[in-house]
Amino acid sequence: MTRTQIFRAAVVLGVLAVTGGCATSEEWAEWKAHSTHFASDQHMGFSMRNNKDGSNPKVTRRDMESSPRENWWGKVITVRPDQIFEN
């Protein structure tokens, strides 16, 4: 590895170290600007399935209920209601 290559690698590592732990202003701006990252993968999945034969372009709430998030929520560790509320 040449000195130039070593220098370039060091610069890249340095940038990653500085920006890896927090959002840069560019990242923050991008997150705010791109609103559709929420559940975008599910949207893509439904879109692909429904448009495949062109006969059923509609997405229903039931489609969403059948999504894999049911499994995510089922297994995920979440704050218990009794940590927040009293009845």
Next chain:
Amino acid sequence: MARWVVGALLAVALGAGAGPALAAPQTPAEAAGEKVIPLERYTTPKGQALARVHQQRLQRYAEQVWGCLPWLDLQKQSIGFQRPKGVPGDDRYFSTWILIPQAENKQFSALPQSRRMSAMFSRYGVDMMRRMADVHDVLADSNVHGFSVVLSWLKPGTSRPGVQPVNESVAAFIDKATGLDYLERRIPHAEFARRIRVMGFDGQTDLGPQTLDIWDDDFAATFKLPNYEPPAGISC
């Protein structure tokens, strides 16, 4: 494409074939019935009285949220009149708890946890308050002290295979005057943030009181899921 994304898409395709075998609610009424706190869960006369008077209206509100924001889910038995844990008295807050399917996202993951809470509240918390404020007869009840919104989403990095999924959550309690002043833009973001009570959670770890940075975000009010058809009887 990340492996979990491929898995998610595959699961969607398989889920489509599974059809009725999945125990998903069939109608808005069924779905909402799972989300509204049942009368028997209230333990004080004030809570019980509020629930008796407004239970049908809460049901319609739950149907509306469930039907019009299909990419979100509502926590079971979360819509009702809650009181904050550890606070003396019996102040009852009109409450909603939503589950947000936040995909792994580089920009979102890079935010500090407190910033993620601010972002989620700005995007969904304020929108939920606005939807609750539209339930005029409930808000007009003098026994309703304010709004409560809980938001939960997958903590970045915990939806990968082999990693225990964990939700980050933010819970906010807003007195009625503060909430309405803010929604009608009579007070600025910073004053609103200063006057509300917010708690943060990492999984089940209580992170204590939080101070949010709140800004305008109209995503939840304007985003339309492509080709989405609301359930019969629901107008969005």
